[in-house]
Amino acid sequence: MVKEKPSTLAPETRLVTAGHDYAEHGFVNPAVYHASTVRYRDVETLMSGAQPYKYGRRGTPTSRALDTAIADLEGGHDARLAPSGLSAITTALLGLVRAGDHILVTDAVYRPARAFCDTMLARLGVETTYYDPRIGAAELAGLIRPNTRLLYTESPGSQTMEVQDLPALADVAHRHGLSVLIDNTWATGRFFRAFEHGADVVVTAATKYIVGHSDAMLGAIVGTAEIWPQLEEAHLTLGECAGPDDAYLGLRGLRTLDVRLERHMRNALEIADWLKSRPEVEDVLHPALPGATGHNLWARDFTGASGLFSVVLKPAPREAVAAMLDGLSLFGMGFSWGGYESLVIPFNPSGYRTATTWTHKGPALRFHIGLEHTDDLKADLDEGFKRLAATAG
């Protein structure tokens, strides 16, 4: 059902036009179909299965418009929506594994996905081995067993921002018959063409940059033509679907994704560079920053960066970090990211990672840089650093 756009169109143009065929009566945007029941004209139509829309859960012109646009953004064969990014992940995993399988999951995986592997997948008889996100191809090959089914990647990694060598890892995985999944939420298909770098499946938290305004939960599963039947079956069988208003918000956000990402990228690079020069800062974990860990791989494989990165401060007492963060006026404290607003959250990966060791001594902060003016953001952080110093004594 996906109409192929001529590939000569630039990504910016495709973001604006993909999925347009689902709008009717000359309107620019598709209608928001609030729908469960779809009526059939006659028994022949009902029995033939030829009617394009069968039931609300199974897709409406609103959801299909966004499916099509996200498949195009990521460069996959087709896409399906899920009510959250996490549900996109769990649905894709359930579609790809069976009891007795073994999967390899990056140690820097989004933490709730790790929880799914450790609880529900384990109960269903699927064993997970976590691997260092910066593992080389030879080392990865050593972890592959006869029953290993899947390589799960996320690049850059959640919080710690490790860039993975996806082409090299995917090559080893494919030679051993594994499927390769990536959580491409950070870069989106705009800045990382995951399928062209070896992925078979892309999962994305559309909640973040695609929705882009912190006002809806949404996920998507995208796949190559070869793997698509497994993903489509899982989506259908598990009864996944997204609400029409949320699907519409995703589509609305997608139309401006390019301009927003470009500003997030520019602002975040400027703030990251400024933070790097601060005496309170030990390390800046932002792969698009020259000299940062993972920069070479990022420069080779990515065409841009989003607004999310992390910073490690020099050792400071907890109260000092609290004084710094509690008093910020523009940076909010909150999980999630990808909206227009700046956010910061303290984190400590040492408590739950199992394949890597977090060696930094100082407190770590994850920043999401929004669309505010960077002068205002720097002033807010500058005041924060003064509180940090005053409280640290």
Ligand SMILES: *Cc1c(COP(=O)(O)O)cnc(C)c1O
């Ligand atoms: C937020 C996030 C998710 C989960 O998305 P939700 O919509 O919050 O369920 C998955 N992966 C990454 C990398 C995320 O940051």
